[in-house]
Amino acid sequence: MRCSPSGRSVGRRRLLGFGLAGLALGAGATPALGATPASAATPSTPGAPGAPAPDTPAPAPEAVAAWGRQAATVAAAQIGVPYAWGGGDRLGASIGFCDEENGYLNGQCLGENTVGFDCSGLALFCWYRASGGAVDLAHYTVAQYHRSAPVAARDLLPGDLLFFSRPDAPLHHVGVYAGGGAMIHAERTGTLVARLSDVLDDPRWAPEFAGGRRPLPLARPA
Numbered sequence: 626m627r628c629s630p631s632g633r634s635v636g637r638r639r640l641l642g643f644g645l646a647g648l649a650l651g652a653g654a655t656p657a658l659g660a661t662p663a664s665a666a667t668p669s670t671p672g673a674p675g676a677p678a679p680d681t682p683a684p685a686p687e688a689v690a691a692w693g694r695q696a697a698t699v700a701a702a703q704i705g706v707p708y709a710w711g712g713g714d715r716l717g718a719s720i721g722f723c724d725e726e727n728g729y730l731n732g733q734c735l736g737e738n739t740v741g742f743d744c745s746g747l748a749l750f751c752w753y754r755a756s757g758g759a760v761d762l763a764h765y766t767v768a769q770y771h772r773s774a775p776v777a778a779r780d781l782l783p784g785d786l787l788f789f790s791r792p793d794a795p796l797h798h799v800g801v802y803a804g805g806g807a808m809i810h811a812e813r814t815g816t817l818v819a820r821l822s823d824v825l826d827d828p829r830w831a832p833e834f835a836g837g838r839r840p841l842p843l844a845r846p847a
Contacts, residue, residue: 628743628744628745628766628797628798628799628810628811628812628813629710629711629743629744629745629746629764629765629766629799630710630711630724630727630743689839689842690782692752692755692756692759692760692784693755693782693783693784693785693839694755694782694783694784695754695755695756695784696751696752696754696755696756696783696784696801697751697783697784697801697802697803697804697809698755699750699751699754699755700747700751700784700801700803700809700818701803701809701820703718703742703747703750703751703809703818704809704817704818704819704820705817705818706718706741706742706811706817706818707739707740707741707742707816707817707818708739708741708742708743708811708812708813708814708815708816708817708818709721709728709735709736709739709740709741709742709743709746709814710722710723710724710727710728710736710743710814711728711736711743711746711764712736712739712740712741712742712743712746712811713741713742713743713745713746713747713749713750713764713811714746714749714750714764715749715750715753715754715758715761716750717750717754718740718741718742718746718750719740719741719746720737720738720739720740721735721736721737721739721740721741721743722736722737723735723736723737727814728814729814730814730815735814735815736814741811741818742811742818743811744766744798744799744800744810744811744812745762745763745764745765745766745769745799746764746811747801747809747810747811747818748762748769748786748799748800748801749761749762749763749764749769751784751801752784752840755784756842759842759843760840760841760842760843761843762840766788766796766797766798766799767795767796769786769799769840770786770788770796770799770838772840772841773786773838773839773840773841774838774839774841775836775837775838776836776837776838776839777837778825778837780837781802781837782802782804782839783802783803783804784801784802784839785801785802785837785838785839786799786800786801786802786837786838786839786840787799787800787801787802787808787824787834787836787837788834788835788836788837788838789830789833789834789835790833790835791833795835796835797833798810798812798833800821800824802837803820805822806822806823806824806825806826807820807821807822807823807824808820808821808824808830809821
């Protein structure tokens with residue numbers, strides 16, 4: 626299982642659900658706070674291998690570090706928002722959807738009735754909002770991995786993205802590093818965006834840790 630769907634699936638859902646999400650949140654709203662659980666387990670790689678991006682040193686100019694701190698602040702403001710499979714965009718939480726196996730809880734489709742975030746939707750919103758649009762990540766964990774530079778665990782800064790993988794689901798999850806060893810993430814349907822302490826020592830997540838990475842700003846034409 627993954628924590629968010631592929632870009633193709635999200636695109637299809639956007640055509641169906643964007644208008645409803647806009648009514649629920651309103652363009653330009655401040656980070657939405659919600660509360661109502663959303664079901665299945667973690668999505669985000671539809672069979673994509675997620676080969677590592679070139680290991681060039683992570684950029685650490687003050688602007689990017691400041692964006693990261695703000696991204697962590699934005700992520701903290703989403704704690705308590707429901708998980709929604711396919712949810713989350715540049716404006717904030719949005720309506721999710723259900724596919725063949727994801728978005729359900731106890732056999733009931735919650736995704737299409739829930740405004741919230743999945744894991745990559747949360748990451749893209751936090752960085753887009755924090756950077757004023759300079760960092761515009763795809764709604765897809767593998768693509769977010771490729772649009773970021775590697776950061777050693779000892780060098781993690783607030784806002785860096787933490788990626789997780791399993792043999793059966795490469796890069797199945799992403800969370801936002803909150804500093805102090807903690808991560809803020811949207812895990813799966815039926816949960817809320819939450820803060821997890823000591824993630825790199827957590828028996829559930831530490832074995833699946835695939836690395837920390839720092840999002841890269843869009844290249845600007847000269």
